[in-house]
Amino acid sequence: MAKTTDITTFFLETRTHTKEICNPLEIEDYVVQPIVDVSPPKWHLGHTTWFFEEFILKNHIKDYTVFDPDYSFVFNSYYESMGKRVVRADRGNLSRPSVNKIYEYREFVTSQMEALLNNQPSKEILQLTEIGIHHEKQHQELLLTDIKFILGNNPLLPIYETSFKEHPIEGQEQQWISIAEGVYEIGHSDNSFCYDNELGRHKVYLHPYSISNKLVTNKEYLEFINDDGYNKFQFWHSEGWDWINSNPINAPMYWHQIDGKWHHYTLGGIKELQLDLPVTHISYFEAFAFAQWKGCRLPTEFEWEIAATNFNWGTRWEWTESAYLPYPNYKKAAGALGEYNGKFMVNQKVLRGSSVATSVNHARISYRNFFQTKLRWQYTGVRLAQ
Amino acid sequence: MAKTTDITTFFLETRTHTKEICNPLEIEDYVVQPIVDVSPPKWHLGHTTWFFEEFILKNHIKDYTVFDPDYSFVFNSYYESMGKRVVRADRGNLSRPSVNKIYEYREFVTSQMEALLNNQPSKEILQLTEIGIHHEKQHQELLLTDIKFILGNNPLLPIYETSFKEHPIEGQEQQWISIAEGVYEIGHSDNSFCYDNELGRHKVYLHPYSISNKLVTNKEYLEFINDDGYNKFQFWHSEGWDWINSNPINAPMYWHQIDGKWHHYTLGGIKELQLDLPVTHISYFEAFAFAQWKGCRLPTEFEWEIAATNFNWGTRWEWTESAYLPYPNYKKAAGALGEYNGKFMVNQKVLRGSSVATSVNHARISYRNFFQTKLRWQYTGVRLAQ
Amino acid sequence: MAKTTDITTFFLETRTHTKEICNPLEIEDYVVQPIVDVSPPKWHLGHTTWFFEEFILKNHIKDYTVFDPDYSFVFNSYYESMGKRVVRADRGNLSRPSVNKIYEYREFVTSQMEALLNNQPSKEILQLTEIGIHHEKQHQELLLTDIKFILGNNPLLPIYETSFKEHPIEGQEQQWISIAEGVYEIGHSDNSFCYDNELGRHKVYLHPYSISNKLVTNKEYLEFINDDGYNKFQFWHSEGWDWINSNPINAPMYWHQIDGKWHHYTLGGIKELQLDLPVTHISYFEAFAFAQWKGCRLPTEFEWEIAATNFNWGTRWEWTESAYLPYPNYKKAAGALGEYNGKFMVNQKVLRGSSVATSVNHARISYRNFFQTKLRWQYTGVRLAQ
């Protein structure tokens, strides 16, 4: 656990960074929700703020008066124990509270929190604050990927920020890293911050495997497309095959064929496809089919965790073959925070690593991200195993 | 046809009035589309402007350069002959073009039009301009009713404008006006402006009938509710009965029961239900069921038109029993404007009169409004016949 | 009203004819419901029987014991006043009661009815029996068209009956019959049987019009297809255009292109398209679009009724431009029979005439059939007007 002064700094930096992410936006960009998975930016601003108010200020400041009693209804995401809430699909139907009002709400809660942290906070307050900071960092990534979806699906294809670098190049040669058979330890191991789903640390038996030292590139993925990979059922799960056949899906999200040439939309605008960059914005179904086509497979999350120190990671969330399940001796937190992770442990796949959209201090080897198998709007990627 | 100077004034007044309607809005209110029938206010601003650019400026100004070539795609509503367009359900997913940009677009087109009108415009330009003005007036009403939906379905129930008067009281006693059997003339009759669907003027045979001198009030409609009218199938069409049973519908739209008392949301905010005001925001199905319950019926549009001089009208669009069909000898306009009315003449009901949201100079006895039988977000109302 | 002996004969002939229609079926054909509009044949057998039991036997035989108390739930169609019922879409999910059991039920009710009719029945019984007979004749037509759908959508395309003649040829030359302007009388006029929706007889004013002496043929309709009529929006209602573009519709139902040649499935099997036969199995949307393409229009039901004595009719149900609405002074019957017609008088179009599938003694000039604008499984057709 960090010291009080450190955590205040950490808190304020995080709160500021959220605003910085929104700097390039027009007011209108804060409002829309083009698909149910993408939340309006102003909702992220309000929700991350509500989290501090609901879980800390209301319980730890005597006679605390909430900024607006309706906000609990508007900015609750999924905490059933915290009462009724706007259904997720309706977030984009709400023009009020206005963006300015939500920024006022942020200022209010930030300063209340700052005062609290500067006044000999209890250990519980410090712990909850740490969770709130990490919660906001998670939303910072969603904020960026949701902004990308909002702008990238607008027919005008507006630029978010010209200088945004999505794609660090992986120049090294592709090699297979071999890992020996045996019993390994998995899970978060020191006393730094982690989520409950990274615990408890436990043993797994791994069979011998090898794993690639680099991510699959656009060039390799294009070969799969050009070999008609989207039309060959033998590489696909049955559910994946149904999905690509009942939706117009024949390339990664944000790829466009313009005058016979592949382009991709990035946060820096629409560009001709850069072949040497790691492929991104593909679903688990596509990652799996690509691996099958290549005669390989995806690693399990355990294989990934054990091998990770041998390769570079951090530009793409890497799909694994592992279903998102509790570790042995997994324990949910008491109360509403117990809803943070556990109740999503079904019908999702684990992604490991982090991405170009992940905030600083929010990546670690034991981190378990998870999404449904058809989702593509995150900066996902593929690393092969054998 | 109005004189050139008159029409320039009429044009500029209309353009200004659209902006006035939007004065009370926050930027965010311009963006959202909570249901497919409700368009974002900024879409209305752009679409009415596009109409002048597309049908007049592009054809009648030599070497005219459009403000933005993408806008035709974004702001076309349903004109198949005018090319591809954003699907209706996606209007609320577009944060760009921004509201400011659309206001620039409006200024640009308004001044281009003004210059054109001041430079000895042809008769065709004048006619198209007149259509464009009336088109914008139609959208002014939709703008108001869409704003009401956007604000009235927000959990914060924001006020549009405190002074907005929705409900002129009808204080006179209810009486039945009797009309004798015979052949009558129907349709627009002088050379003032009208839409093609009001022509051609023709004869109909009417059987003896009587029609109420006033609209049904909230008080009367509440009696229907309290008599369990929403639970008695015998008053309902089969399709209407299915509709109220598969949707949470047991009162007019915008009615809320708070602490056991009926309230209604108005553009002036949420208020206790005013019993003496004409009921509004009900579907045709509800209007029909109410009439059945009362032992009466709705008038046909012909009965309404013949009797209209005998009563006050203009606060509610009055549902009629008539299906929306072409008059004998109805002729569609040539080209894209032929898509204005004719292609909607199926599975809709005619509404007659006008409402508190109708713009000035946009109401006349022969006017034929039309909506699907389940829609409620317009200021609809009921007048009984026997 | 027919005499008692006549009505007994009429009743028994009708009951026998229903069974004859089912003669060519396998047991399995009685069970399935491929779309919600098509009921399983065994349901028709049960429902027409239930009608006699529910509306006559239960009320007019002292201490009558129903054949099976569950059948009211299974075989009620839409009579809300008669209690709960199997939802329409679930009729094809019921394997029981078995076909044999339903035939037992038929025998039981037929003999009970016969005994009642032979024992000095009251006038009310005679009237209800007449309604029950006509109700069953209506279902005989549905039985045939539902069987056609069941077999015609099976990949094996089984033959119903080789000798079934769907298509009497219309050999005469096409001519326009002119009708003069004036006030005409519409509706059922003598004291023979009719449904409530054909009353009361009333005056309408008709403008001068001309109407074709014959139906549109497959040859003419094929010209529309070959002129790309299904791809030209200007001929279609907006709702019709959406419908053909969100469904695989580019020809009448039951037309198949096999090895580059048009074929059609008939109750006599699959055959090469016969060009001189009247086109059938098209929706109102298609009938309207064809008429628009031809520069004509569909007649109103009033125009049809006044002109009908001047032309042959009876092989196709002819779409009219008229919405299905109550006549002036229309009165619903009291009680459950009041649900027979009135509650369907919205969002449907009137069809006039009758078809090759209509039972004998069930066609008359004032008869008003009605269907939704997209339905095609009846033997519909087109007659043009100007």
Added chain:
Amino acid sequence: MAKTTDITTFFLETRTHTKEICNPLEIEDYVVQPIVDVSPPKWHLGHTTWFFEEFILKNHIKDYTVFDPDYSFVFNSYYESMGKRVVRADRGNLSRPSVNKIYEYREFVTSQMEALLNNQPSKEILQLTEIGIHHEKQHQELLLTDIKFILGNNPLLPIYETSFKEHPIEGQEQQWISIAEGVYEIGHSDNSFCYDNELGRHKVYLHPYSISNKLVTNKEYLEFINDDGYNKFQFWHSEGWDWINSNPINAPMYWHQIDGKWHHYTLGGIKELQLDLPVTHISYFEAFAFAQWKGCRLPTEFEWEIAATNFNWGTRWEWTESAYLPYPNYKKAAGALGEYNGKFMVNQKVLRGSSVATSVNHARISYRNFFQTKLRWQYTGVRLAQ
């Protein structure tokens, strides 16, 4: 691999048993498909027959003529490599081929197979026949559970067979079996028949756990219901909570409350709920929620396999916490049979054991059954772990 004479006997017994399962049915019961997951019995009869014809007879009998060339289209289930097929949801829309015709088809294929097996069959034929037999045994279980659904959702609640025993009683006391931590071997181990998904045998590391010696009973599950378990979100996955709230689910499938008392429909008819029998027809979501409520959890499939010799199993398919994933070194079969298992290895849960509906010789400790988390029409059950 069994000897030729043994396999012929095994084949003929299996073919006969399928017919025996259908003995109590009416012809109509063979036809219907009330939900997409339930196939019509006649489809099972045809499909299991098609499997032998398609994978064996067509390839291993010279100049073999198929019984009917359309049957490949009608009876293919999901083998993409075997060409087009009737979409699954349409199986219940097909009245033809008739049941009698399908029985002819069965006889034809059975005798062709018998001749082939009696004529010195190759090893490949024997292997494929063994797969075909096990394939048919799998469908025997589905046949029974589909019949239960068809009859159990008919409002007449017909009895399948009075003597059918669904529920062997588990009378022994509930105890916890403790298993020590360590590395264990998982997967099929001898050379008897198994599916590809049970291979290859491999090591897993298990943490110490205990597992119940008996299944959860109706009595225990009723306590969960009575404690309002279906209304307490904290026990449910987020997806499960949405599912029970958007469907009318508040008890196991086939439970009915009649006059205030719980009953359940069994293949022997509707009966008062027997409290001491193992609960069945619950989804994974319900199994998980029950375990949470009880303060326990579901075992993984590995925990189950290692402990299975210590307890009785075989009356219910036991939900495990394990996602259905390939074992290390899993290899798909070449060709169409490669579609048997692998392509379903996503978004499903493993069930272990077998049920009262499982055919003889079709249960083994390494068997991996799998279903989606919301399905309930199989004889599922719950065994708790800690």
